[in-house]
Each structure stands twice: as structure tokens, then as C-alpha cells.
Amino acid sequence: MSEFTLEESSRLSTAVVLAAGEGTRLRPLTANRPKPMLPAGTRPILEHILNALIEAGIDELHLVVGYQANRVRSHFGSTYREVPITYHTQANQLGSGHALLQAQDGPNDSFLVVNGDQIIDHRIVKEVSYAHTDATATLAVVEGPEAAEYGALKMEGEVVTKLIEQPTSREYRLFNAGVYAFDTDIFETLDGLSIEQGELPLTDAISQLITDEQTVQGIRTDLFWMDVTHPWHLLSLSRELLARRGIESPEANSSVYVDDSVHIHPDATLVGPVVIDSDVVVQSGAVVGPHVAVGANTMIGADSIIKDVVIDTGTTIGPKTTVIECITGQNCEIGPEVTISGGPGRVIVGE
Numbered sequence: 001m002s003e004f005t006l007e008e009s010s011r012l013s014t015a016v017v018l019a020a021g022e023g024t025r026l027r028p029l030t031a032n033r034p035k036p037m038l039p040a041g042t043r044p045i046l047e048h049i050l051n052a053l054i055e056a057g058i059d060e061l062h063l064v065v066g067y068q069a070n071r072v073r074s075h076f077g078s079t080y081r082e083v084p085i086t087y088h089t090q091a092n093q094l095g096s097g098h099a100l101l102q103a104q105d106g107p108n109d110s111f112l113v114v115n116g117d118q119i120i121d122h123r124i125v126k127e128v129s130y131a132h133t134d135a136t137a138t139l140a141v142v143e144g145p146e147a148a149e150y151g152a153l154k155m156e157g158e159v160v161t162k163l164i165e166q167p168t169s170r171e172y173r174l175f176n177a178g179v180y181a182f183d184t185d186i187f188e189t190l191d192g193l194s195i196e197q198g199e200l201p202l203t204d205a206i207s208q209l210i211t212d213e214q215t216v217q218g219i220r221t222d223l224f225w226m227d228v229t230h231p232w233h234l235l236s237l238s239r240e241l242l243a244r245r246g247i248e249s250p251e252a253n254s255s256v257y258v259d260d261s262v263h264i265h266p267d268a269t270l271v272g273p274v275v276i277d278s279d280v281v282v283q284s285g286a287v288v289g290p291h292v293a294v295g296a297n298t299m300i301g302a303d304s305i306i307k308d309v310v311i312d313t314g315t316t317i318g319p320k321t322t323v324i325e326c327i328t329g330q331n332c333e334i335g336p337e338v339t340i341s342g343g344p345g346r347v348i349v350g351e
Contacts, residue, residue: 012129012181014107015058018099018202019046019116020066020090025230025349029329033071036116038234039312041241041293042277045228046072048119048241050080053112056125059083062106063116064099066090095199097190104187113202115178119237121223124179128219132181135217136209140177142225150175150227151203153218160216163207174218176203177225230347234327238293238310242273256289265302283319301336308342 023035030038036046050061061083065072069089078085088103100113112129114120124140132138139160141153152172154162164172180202189205189212196204209216224244226237242255255272264270264282271289277296282288285303294300295312301319310327317323318336325342328334 011057011126012110012112012132013058014060014062014109015053015112015114015125016062016064016100016103016106017046017049017053017114017116018064018096019072020064020069020099020102021093021117022067023117023228026228029231029234029327030067032068032330034065034068035228037068037071037075038228039293039295039310040119040228040234040237041310042275042295044075045119045237046076046116049114049116050076050083052120052122052125053114054081054083055122056129058112058125061085062088062103064088064090064102066093066099094195096202097193097200097205098195100202101187101190101200104191107184110181110183113180113182118178118225118227119241120177120179120225124177124221124223124225127221127223128179128181131217131219134215135181136183136185136214137206138181138217138219139206140179140225141174141218141220142177143173143220143222144175145173146175155218158217158219160206160218161210163203163210165201165203174220177221178227231327234310235291235308235325239291239308242275242291242293259296271307277313295330 019036021035023030026035037044040048063085065087073087076085086106090099090102110132128138128140152164152167153160153174153176155174186205189208193200193204206216226240228234228237256270257275259276259278261278262276262280265284267284268282268286274289274292276294279297280294281299283302286300288300288306291308292306293310297313298311298315300306300317301321303320304317305322307324309323312328312330314331315328316333318334320337321334322339324340326340
């Protein structure tokens with residue numbers, strides 16, 4: 001990780017969040033809402049991202065929206081936690097670089113860019129923000145075996161020398177964490193690139209900067225970072241947030257988070273870690289937890305067993321029902337005496 005003194009560096013105050021994507025690999029959960037609005041615990045992924053940006057000192061937000069854009073606009077409005085939001089629309093889903101290009105009339109100076117579909121520790125944002133002084137672009141770099149899945153990169157010292165989008169070898173261990181700082185010249189670079197195979201990735205612009213011998217700086221981090229690609233990743237993300245106490249609800253004890261409006265029958269049992277959002281009813285004999293996130297306006301029937309589950313808003317679970325390792329969509333109904341056992345399964349994506 002690079003060393004720098006915060007007092008000697010200038011903090012970036014503007015951030016662009018790329019939140020226009022659908023998330024086709026998360027269907028059917030994204031049939032009626034964009035990927036950034038899926039639940040991380042009991043709050044949308046995008047809400048966690050904006051919290052991280054604000055905690056890092058951002059005081060001007062630009063959101064690039066596209067698929068189901070009104071779901072984002074109606075949830076956040078024109079401000080979030082008193083920080084103004086400007087919306088930019090990507091009419092066609094043509095990649096992350098094309099999405100950023102839609103915000104070119106927003107930032108007036110160097111700015112941050114984050115993906116709208118991953119949870120990040122706010123300290124990663126700070127690291128990138130304060131380190132971006134002499135480079136044309138700065139990006140957070142994570143080390144791990146996932147490099148082959150996310151696109152790898154090579155570094156010499158703190159300088160990124162190459163991006164490898166689809167590495168065929170497991171030898172690469174460094175990859176891009178999706179947190180960037182750019183000078184406004186990035187828009188000119190993007191504008192000069194062509195859309196290939198229906199997409200203009202942001203990484204194409206970074207590769208072009210490297211080709212043009214511009215300095216692209218990599219800031220290594222081992223702080224919390226988690227992406228959501230497939231539905232089951234929402235379970236992993238919920239577990240991580242509960243373990244790290246990344247939950248915004250009143251806390252009943254060290255691992256049980258319950259909103260004040262929740263009605264829990266005296267004979268029901270909560271097994272932490274668990275978080276329960278507003279206006280939820282838990283009936284007699286139900287056992288909820290561990291590793292459970294219950295969205296608002298949900299009813300859990302008598303004598304039900306709920307374990308390792310993300311229950312989205314407006315869901316009804318009937319009595320004497322067992323639900324393990326499951327994600328529900330919004331306004332779902334699971335009938336009485338149903339068993340969803342969890343465990344390994346075969347999932348067919350496309351063909």
C-alpha cells in the first residue's frame with residue numbers, strides 16, 4: 001500500500017457512480033430494478049456505496065443511471081444525507097466507459113469514479129482520493145485469486161503498466177477494484193475511442209492512457225471489497241455485512257439488529273447475526289437466524305425456521321415453513337409447510 005500524508009494531499013470532493021447496468025446474471029431479481037438496487041442486508045447496494053463516499057468526504061454526487069432509472073431516482077431523490085445528487089442518463093447499455101462519458105458535463109476538476117454494484121470500505125475511497133496528485137489516473141488494486149475473473153493488471157512499483165481483461169492464466173493476482181480517480185482529460189480519451197462489440201469499457205480508456213505513456217497509479221489495498229455477480233453472492237454479502245456490523249438498524253444485542261417498529265412474538269427466537277427492517281411481524285414459534293436479513297413489511301409465519309436467508313421487502317412466509325440458503329425477490333409469497341433446504345445446486349445460465 002502506498003504511503004502518503006493526508007495533510008499534504010488534496011482531497012477529491014466529487015464522485016461519479018456508474019449505476020446504469022441491469023445485471024443480467026442476477027435475473028430474475030433484476031427483472032424490474034437495476035442491479036445497484038438489490039439488497040445488501042436490508043438496504044440497496046447503492047445506498048451502502050453512497051454512504052462510503054460521503055464518509056470519505058465526498059460532497060458532490062453524480063449518478064449515471066439507465067436501466068430502470070426511476071427506481072434509483074425515486075429512492076434517493078435530489079439529495080442523499082444532505083449531499084446533492086446530479087443524475088446523468090445512459091440511454092443504451094454500452095459499457096462502463098460509455099456510461100462515464102454521459103457525466104462529462106458534471107465534474108469541473110479531478111474526480112472519483114466507483115462502480116455502483118459493489119460494496120467498498122470508505123477507506124479505499126480515501127486512499128485513492130488522497131493519493132491522486134501527480135498521476136493522470138489512479139485506481140485501487142486488490143490482490144487475490146479472483147484476478148482471472150475480474151481482469152488482471154501488472155504493476156512496476158506503484159505504476160500500472162498493463163491491463164489484462166480476460167487472463168487465461170491463474171498466474172495473475174492483482175486486479176482492479178473498481179475505485180478510480182481521474183483528471184477531466186479522461187473524457188477526451190473516452191471520446192476518442194470506438195465502441196467495439198457493443199461496448200466501451202472504462203478499462204479501454206485506462207489502457208489507452210498507458211499506451212500514451214500517461215501515468216496510471218495503482219494503490220494496493222487489503223480493505224473490504226465485495227462484488228455481486230450472481231444471486232448467491234447476495235447471501236455472501238449479507239453474511240459479510242452482518243459479521244462486520246455494516247448494518248444501519250437499532251441493535252438489540254451484539255449481533256441482533258431490529259427496527260423499533262418490528263413485532264416479534266414472545267415465543268419467537270432470533271439467533272444472531274440477524275437484521276430485521278421496519279414493519280416486520282415474526283409469529284409464535286418462529287426461529288429466525290443465524291445469517292438472516294429481513295426486509296421491510298415482511299411476515300414470517302408461526303413455527304417457521306429461517307436460516308442463512310435474504311428476504312426482500314413485502315415477503316410473506318407461511319407457517320411451519322423451513323427456508324435455508326434462499327433469496328426472495330420483492331413481494332414474494334412462500335406458502336405454509338414448504339421446505340427450501342439449500343445446499344449445492346446446479347444452475348444453468350443461458351445455455
